[in-house]
Amino acid sequence: MSLDTVAIAQSTPENKQPFAELGLKPDEYARIKEILGRRPTSSELAMYSVMWSEHCSYKSSKVHLKQFGDKAPISDALLVGIGENAGVVDVGQGYAVTFKIESHNHPSFVEPYQGAATGIGGIVRDILTMGARPIAVMDPLRFGPANAPDTRRVLPGIVAGIGGYGNCLGLPNIGGEIVFDETYAGNPLVNALCVGVMKHSDIKLAKAAGAGNLVVLFGAKTGGDGIGGVSVLASETFGAGGSTKRPSVQVGDPFVEKILIECSLEIFAEDLVVGIQDLGGAGLSCATSELASGGSGGMKVALDKVPLRDPSLSPEEILMSESQERMCAIVEPQKLQRFLEICKKWDVTVTAIGEVTDGERLEITWNGEVIVDVPPRTVAHEGPVYNRPLAQPAYIDEVNKQKITLPILNSASDIKAAVLKLAGAPNLADKSWVTSQYDKYVQGNTIQSQPDDSGMVRIDESTHLGVAISTDANANWSYLNPYQGAKLALAEAARNIATAGARPLAVTNCLNFGSPEDPGVMWQFAETVRGLADGCLEMGLPVTGGNVSFYNQTGPVAILPTPVIGVLGVIQDVRTRTPMSFNVAGLDLYLLGDTYEDFAGSEWAFLNGERVGQTPTADLAREIRLIELLLEGHADGLFKAAHDLSQGGLSAGLTEMVLRYFVGATITLGNVGIELLSESPGRVVVAVNAGTSQALSQLATKYSITLSKLGTTGGDSLIINDCIIPLSELRTAHTSTFPTLFG
Amino acid sequence: MAIIVVDVMLKPEILDPQGNAVASALPRLGFTFANSVRQGKRFEIEIDGEPTPAQLAEVEKAAEVLLSNPVIETYVVRVEK
DSSP states (O other): OOOOOOHHHOOTTTTTOTTTTTTOHHHHHHHHHHHSSSSOOOHHHHHHHTTSSHHHHHHHTTTHHHHHHTTTOOOOSSSEOOOOOSSEEEEEEEEEEEEEEOOOHEEESSSSHHHHHHHHHHHHHHHHTTTTTTEEEEEEEEEEEEHHHHHHHHHHHHHHHHHHHHHHHHHOEEEEEEEEOOOTTTTEEEEEEEEEEGGGGGGGOOOOOOOTTEEEEESSSSTTTTTTIIIIIISSBOTTTTHHHOOOOOOHHHHHHHHHHHHHHHHHTTTTOSSSEEEOTTTHHHHHHHHHTTTEEEEEGGGGOOOOTTOOHHHHHHHHOOOOOOEEEEEGGGHHHHHHHHHHTTOOOOEEEEEEHHHHEEEEEETTTTEEEHHHHHTTTTTOOOOOOOOOHHHHHHHHHHOOOOOOSSSHHHHHHHHHHHHHSSTTTTHHHHHTSOSSSSSOOEOOOOOOOEEEEOOOOOOOEEEEEEOOOOHHEEEEHHHHHHHHHHHHHHHHHHHOOEEEEEEEEEEEEEEETTTHHHHHHHHHHHHHHHHHHTTOEEEEEEEEEOOOOOOOOOOOOOEEEEEEEESSSSSGGSSSSSSSSSOEEEEEEEOOOOOOOOHHHHHTOOOOOOOOOOHHHHHHHHHHHHHHHTTTTEEEEEOOTTTTTHHHHHHHHHHHHHEEEEOSSSSSHHHHHHOSSSOEEEOOOGGGHHHHHHHHHHHOOOOEEEEESSEEEEETTEEEEEHHHHHHHSHHHHHHHHH | EEEEEEEEEEEEOOOHHHHHHHHHHHHHTTTOOSOOOOEEEEEEEEEEESSOOOHHHHHHHHEEEIIITTTTEEEEEEEEE
16 A cells, blocks of 8 residues: 655645545545645554544433533542543542543453453553552443343453453453343453552653653563454444454453553652553544643644554554553653663663654654654644534333332242342342452552442552542433443442541442444433433542443343443541441441342342343432441441441341351341332441440431441341341352352 | 364464463563564363264364354364374
């Protein structure tokens, strides 16, 4: 293929270009021609096509995501907001924490191990580029039915990929979710969260300021990995003949990433960079255009200087390559020498490929010939914005007006059967088969991980300051009512932080949806964003950033709307955290919160094949009071244990508590069918010393939270009214599901 | 008795971290001959008698389904006497 330069583009305006094959619409192509005043060169076309893809440009979601800014609550905690690689939150004592979730759904379906592994690699570099040391990861996952053949291919590969990459990096995996539903068959969701910590003064931003500063590429060499992966993989639906569409897969090398982390942190510590960006989706196209638009706008890059793994790559391919473990830094010329020395020490390939200019153009040359000459903002930030049509799908009214009919629990054997069924249901069963493949304790700072309500890590070994993170989504609720579903997921994630005694501070999100070109899906998305923005405003929690993943569908079937909400909180002394369960007999068990007939979207309904009815309405004012109650009780040392109730209701909650330390409980319930299986939000089971019930009751009155006695701890059975379930039998039901399904 | 050998290699365009590690270890040990190294795997499958075309087709299928990951790897089936 001959080189297509700007000069040639000017002289051959009539040349036909494959814009449609690259995913661009005719009007988008026309707009590129209008911006440039000529046809784009093939390199420019490659850049625009990948940067204007849904994945990179957020063209369908932008108009809605604005609400996170417009409705942002006033918060002192937010140091860096939306728009950077990741938001940064002040957690006190001079520490700042950055966290973010991203999706790697489509690549993980094509090649589960490498897709999931590079998902971890990408989010870790996002956190690193903020100047933070990554300290933990989490993985919310969604799969097709647990017993489907393809799930047996996809799940083990994804889990091994997460473990393989994360463990090699020495990052503890402190939680996540695993949920099965048939809508994820053929489109699993692999979301990855990373959290990093730094001092306030160490925050780094993605900008290229200062003419004459050098553009330095460091890390792995560039190969043909995932060329067009972003635009083709993330923006097209899997259809028939999928195999022919498979571009080459990105392969991760965690040891190179580990070295890159240490090398970058040393470079940061010596203050050698002005701005920095990782190379993820869209590779150099993204890094150069975003760095340039973050600064004054001008940049010159000699693309032929990029170190290549495969020398036959064309300039277009180099611009689009998604080779992993690469970073791009802006370095002042007098600091380059030291920068190179540090890279040499770590054996990291490094090359100055260009410089910042005082113009407003991003100019890329290939052996001296200009192949790209564009205003970088038009590539990175001023892409197309769509106000896509949205319409409430017909199913909403249909499912909302239906009443759920569920089996009624009449006898002790009914209760036992229901508890055991829920304990062994794939969505609620013990996940050790998965989480034992991850290193949870590496670095020695993990305080909580699966199966606790939240993950918690210590960030200061002398003061014991720590952070807690939880990710939650209830797609069944979001399906029935996306507005309420988003609020309820937010409340649940915040509650999961507070049960341990950590104060919720900030929110991140990964919004997984079907095709935005479907007005029904777009409505689900718009309602979700509206619900989350309203919820965050009401709860005083700023959204620090997030990720949107569209086109999660197989043929005409979209996944359930799945907004994964991550909440981060801070705890002053991790040694005081409230555990999720009790390890002694003789404690009193209480329920905080009200239980109604909330079966719509519940696990009990799901197991009985029902996905109809009306979701509970989120009462965030009450959620805030409940959180304050939990925090005050924690500060007073009142709670011996606290556990959030969500999927599977009280039945699942009690199962998890009694099996945690193998100490039973005796519970008395009135309307057992409702109290045991309902999933009313805003409920927490707490264990207190028998003599301190008075203090708990005062606290409940102070915060107007309903308090009811459930029973006491002790024994080797879970006893609910006249139903006795030996713990050994309960444990077998809870722990055998995954080994049976996945070997 | 014959041995059917299946050689599995990463496709040439796919990054090979193990091969790279070997390539960078060689000069450290004084071996300076290598421009690059790619690492693969080799399966030796023992069968009774000479393989029939049908058996070889079966092995091809197994190589596609189990022994290799066709998304990122290629394989070659051959018979060793």
